[in-house]
Amino acid sequence: MILQVPFDLNTENAFVEGQLCFRDGTIYTDADSLPPVSLPLHTVDKLVQRGGIGCGTLEAERKDGTVVRVCRFSMACVEGIGEFAKAINYYLETGRESEIKPEDINICPKCGRRMFKGMSICFHCVDTRQIWGRFFRMMRRERVLLITSAVLMILYNGIQAIVPKINQWLLDSVLKAGTDVHPVIEFLGRTIAPGWTAAQALTFACLGMMLCYVLGQVILPFSVQAANLITLRSSHRLRQEVYDKIQRFSLPAFEKRTAGDLIKRVTDDTDRISTFMSDMGRACLEKSFMLVMVGAILFTTNWQLALCVVLPVPLSLIIQRRFWGYMHTFFEKAWQTERRETGLLRDILKGIRVVKTFGTEAREVGKFTSAAAAVRDQTRRIEIFWALINPITRFSVIVADVLVMYFGGRAVLAGTMTTGTLLLFILYSAYMYEPLRWMARLPRDVSRCTTSLIKLYEVLDEKQAMYESETPVAPALDGSISFDNVQFGYKSYEPVLKHISLEIQPGEMIGLVGHSGAGKSTMINLVMRLYDADLGAVRFNGVDAKQIDYAYLRENIGAVFQETFLFAGTVMENITYAKPTATAEEVIRAARLANAHEFVMKLPDGYNTVVGEDGHNLSGGERQRIAIARAILKDPKILILDEATSALDPETEGKIQEALERLVKNRTTIAIAHRLSTLRHADRLVVLDKGEIAECGTHRELLQRKGIYYGLVMAQRTMQQARSKKQEA
Amino acid sequence: MTQTRQDVHFCRNANGFLSAEIDGVSYDRVQLTRALPLTQPGAYIQIADMEGKELAIIEDLSALERAERALAEEELALRYFYPEVTKVHSMKEKLGSYYCKLQCGKVEKTIAIRDVSKNIKQLSGGRIMITDTEGNRFLIPDTKRIEKRSMRMIEPFLY
Numbered sequence A: 001m002i003l004q005v006p007f008d009l010n011t012e013n014a015f016v017e018g019q020l021c022f023r024d025g026t027i028y029t030d031a032d033s034l035p036p037v038s039l040p041l042h043t044v045d046k047l048v049q050r051g052g053i054g055c056g057t058l059e060a061e062r063k064d065g066t067v068v069r070v071c072r073f074s075m076a077c078v079e080g081i082g083e084f085a086k087a088i089n090y091y092l093e094t095g096r097e098s099e100i101k102p103e104d105i106n107i108c109p110k111c112g113r114r115m116f117k118g119m120s121i122c123f124h125c126v127d128t129r130q131i132w133g134r135f136f137r138m139m140r141r142e143r144v145l146l147i148t149s150a151v152l153m154i155l156y157n158g159i160q161a162i163v164p165k166i167n168q169w170l171l172d173s174v175l176k177a178g179t180d181v182h183p184v185i186e187f188l189g190r191t192i193a194p195g196w197t198a199a200q201a202l203t204f205a206c207l208g209m210m211l212c213y214v215l216g217q218v219i220l221p222f223s224v225q226a227a228n229l230i231t232l233r234s235s236h237r238l239r240q241e242v243y244d245k246i247q248r249f250s251l252p253a254f255e256k257r258t259a260g261d262l263i264k265r266v267t268d269d270t271d272r273i274s275t276f277m278s279d280m281g282r283a284c285l286e287k288s289f290m291l292v293m294v295g296a297i298l299f300t301t302n303w304q305l306a307l308c309v310v311l312p313v314p315l316s317l318i319i320q321r322r323f324w325g326y327m328h329t330f331f332e333k334a335w336q337t338e339r340r341e342t343g344l345l346r347d348i349l350k351g352i353r354v355v356k357t358f359g360t361e362a363r364e365v366g367k368f369t370s371a372a373a374a375v376r377d378q379t380r381r382i383e384i385f386w387a388l389i390n391p392i393t394r395f396s397v398i399v400a401d402v403l404v405m406y407f408g409g410r411a412v413l414a415g416t417m418t419t420g421t422l423l424l425f426i427l428y429s430a431y432m433y434e435p436l437r438w439m440a441r442l443p444r445d446v447s448r449c450t451t452s453l454i455k456l457y458e459v460l461d462e463k464q465a466m467y468e469s470e471t472p473v474a475p476a477l478d479g480s481i482s483f484d485n486v487q488f489g490y491k492s493y494e495p496v497l498k499h500i501s502l503e504i505q506p507g508e509m510i511g512l513v514g515h516s517g518a519g520k521s522t523m524i525n526l527v528m529r530l531y532d533a534d535l536g537a538v539r540f541n542g543v544d545a546k547q548i549d550y551a552y553l554r555e556n557i558g559a560v561f562q563e564t565f566l567f568a569g570t571v572m573e574n575i576t577y578a579k580p581t582a583t584a585e586e587v588i589r590a591a592r593l594a595n596a597h598e599f600v601m602k603l604p605d606g607y608n609t610v611v612g613e614d615g616h617n618l619s620g621g622e623r624q625r626i627a628i629a630r631a632i633l634k635d636p637k638i639l640i641l642d643e644a645t646s647a648l649d650p651e652t653e654g655k656i657q658e659a660l661e662r663l664v665k666n667r668t669t670i671a672i673a674h675r676l677s678t679l680r681h682a683d684r685l686v687v688l689d690k691g692e693i694a695e696c697g698t699h700r701e702l703l704q705r706k707g708i709y710y711g712l713v714m715a716q717r718t719m720q721q722a723r724s725k726k727q728e729a
Numbered sequence B: 001m002t003q004t005r006q007d008v009h010f011c012r013n014a015n016g017f018l019s020a021e022i023d024g025v026s027y028d029r030v031q032l033t034r035a036l037p038l039t040q041p042g043a044y045i046q047i048a049d050m051e052g053k054e055l056a057i058i059e060d061l062s063a064l065e066r067a068e069r070a071l072a073e074e075e076l077a078l079r080y081f082y083p084e085v086t087k088v089h090s091m092k093e094k095l096g097s098y099y100c101k102l103q104c105g106k107v108e109k110t111i112a113i114r115d116v117s118k119n120i121k122q123l124s125g126g127r128i129m130i131t132d133t134e135g136n137r138f139l140i141p142d143t144k145r146i147e148k149r150s151m152r153m154i155e156p157f158l159y
Helices: A075-094 A128-140 A143-174 A183-192 A198-247 A251-255 A259-301 A303-310 A312-350 A352-358 A361-393 A395-414 A419-461 A520-527 A550-555 A571-578 A584-593 A597-602 A620-634 A650-664 A699-705 A708-728 B066-079 B148-157
Strands: A003-009 A015-023 A026-031 A038-040 A044-051 A055-062 A067-074 A481-488 A497-504 A509-513 A535-540 A557-560 A638-642 A668-672 A684-689 A692-697 B008-012 B018-022 B025-027 B030-034 B043-049 B054-060 B087-094 B097-104 B107-114 B120-122 B128-131 B137-140
Touching: A003 A075, A015 A067, A015 A075, A026 A067, A044 A075, A055 A075, A055 B066, A067 A075, A128 A143, A128 A259, A128 A419, A143 A198, A143 A259, A143 A419, A198 A259, A198 A419, A259 A303, A259 A419, A303 A312, A303 A395, A303 A419, A312 A352, A312 A361, A312 A395, A312 A419, A312 B148, A352 A361, A395 A419, A481 A520, A497 A520, A497 A692, A509 A520, A520 A638, A520 A668, A550 A557, A557 A620, A571 A584, A571 A620, A584 A597, A584 A620, A584 A650, A620 A650, A638 A650, A684 A699, A684 A708, A692 A699, A692 A708, A699 A708, B008 B066, B018 B030, B018 B054, B018 B066, B030 B066, B087 B148, B107 B128
Parallel strands: A509 A668, A509 A684, A557 A638, A638 A668
Antiparallel strands: A003 A015, A003 A067, A015 A026, A026 A038, A044 A055, A055 A067, A481 A497, A481 A535, A684 A692, B008 B018, B018 B025, B030 B043, B043 B054, B087 B097, B097 B107, B120 B128, B128 B137
16 A cells, blocks of 8 residues: 655644655655655554644554654645555554545645635646637537527628728718729729719718618617527526536535526526636637728728728737726726625524623624715715726827828828828717727626636536446335444545444334533434445445445435425425325325414415425424425335434423324434433434444443433433422422 | 642653652653643643653742753743744735745745634733634734834734
């Protein structure tokens, strides 16, 4: 076995570059500036990782009782060192070898940087070409609309671009006949209007201009509509894909990311991408078409003057670039101060009872006033900045105008150019700036969209962390469960459960007891196969849970938790959530058994009453009974009760207890309860302590052992006695 | 735990780790924790056993005898790590994250910061805390003492 992970601190809190290695039966460190540590494995009892604040230390406890500091590391290396310690300790315990892969410790295999939380793509090394390749493939799905939209947009712009031409013709051929004109115009004049009078030609030109305008306005809505359709369709499609994928995530994949982050990816990121897609597809063609067409006209007409139009552009871009940083800063600050203001307001209103209780209204008003003043000052600063910056950014346009006017005017005076051509230049140079400005903005938009694309593809590419058998089996389950030397931890280097071995008979009720953090809920998560055991196996009817078809296993497990979440919908829909095909009769029977029927009948719309976020508010006990009805309706072989009655008053608890007793019959049940009296019907109690099974037996057996369980029972008894004494007093 | 003054002495145990004697009871190995690590790092230091159970609180480290105080400070330095930034070389944006080249004493370090508005924070007393994606926290101890050029790079992200 060869292991190697980096560490990065010395004992003086300075960064170093070091490697912690295991090779040829020796644990050793290798860092150029540090004295090396070398520990033959046979002298080591175990490795202990000690966490500090922002750093940690790896220590080795040796067989002779001495303890040695192996290395120190910052947060960057925590996971790697943890995996190392785990692998070594596992090897010391069992003699089995393991290896550490870069993806286990969330380090980019390419640059060695730690990857962002919840991401499996390194932002630093990501191949943007590949990302954009995928984007363009995605874009192809909308190609018909994209082309339509682009063609319409080009048509619109083409028509708009005719207007300056008409102007030129008007000025040169109609209003001042006789001077030399542009050959195209002359040709147009000869073919369209041979022998027209100047007045007739003027009317014709004005009508032509009007027609251009009307045509443009007719085409524009269609083009915009097509673009909107692209945005809507692609965003719908993307959202559907992402949401579909998220629904199929395993629980660990969910836990890597926050709900807010996922919501953002489904809404904001897909939005940004599809907007960009429609904008890109259309604008890219349209703007470049405009640039090329207008550029061609200008340069063929008079290339010197065309240069005057184009030359100030780089200047404008440089100025924009230079000020962009400041602008960004200003806006960011404004946004921050506004956020602080609203945050403060939300805080105060939410905690208004606290404010009133402590009589601190004046202080809070003061705080808010200063936050509001900050917003005012920042906004004013932005206004002043805008007023200053606007003339500067427009400077290049003005420079171009002046240059064109000066050199063009001289040419007109010298008689080498017509007034109409000069007008043409002035009008067309305005057409040049819009595409150029768009191009200046492009890098920023591209960068933003890339970020969104990466986040999106990352979700779409998420490999399910859970092992899925290629040939899943669906054995007949009778409710027998066995834990075979199971070890599991949410974090690889912190096993929550260790050496768990337990045989549960069909129909048996097991009570899980222990301090909080002892691993009770984790054990239940393993039974429900929300996670897989790191080592050992959980078996149902002798079959490893990993081999059993995921959906099939879930069908056979029902659960009632401390808090029941009701979806927005009717009581009926919430009860049938587990079995959508259930008849009304079945539902009512289940509700009766769950002691829920009585209160449901008192609701205004009975089983059709809408509950959930915007619906009728049910109490904790009522929700709990709905959950029990769900479980009864599902009729599972295995039932899990996780603190099902802990949040309730004694009377309701009695009712629910009664309902649960009906539910538990003839099923394998695993129940967690802090209040030990609720577990009195359990066939066996399993006491967990620091992730291991400390005691196991019936209530009576455990009391006689006078161990942990005895201590817990006694503690609760004294507490109850104290409470009843208080009530008597 | 009691706030009454306790008689605390530090020494090293056989393995070289910190050991304490509190009111005549000796503990082979203890760990120290700051109650106010950011505002008063030298005051209210908790002494706990290796299970994390509090044994005593030292109100002020400077009240300790010099050698013992050195021991305690050494232990604290091993447990707390906020590298101090002496210079900011550059700050570059790529795909929404910032890559910041910092000087931390003798070492130059490039860190990645995501969500800059959250991860670059102004604390009281002119200090700035920068949290990178790896979870390390870098501290600029005094905005007035760091050179202007460095401040200009950080400034846009403060409010």
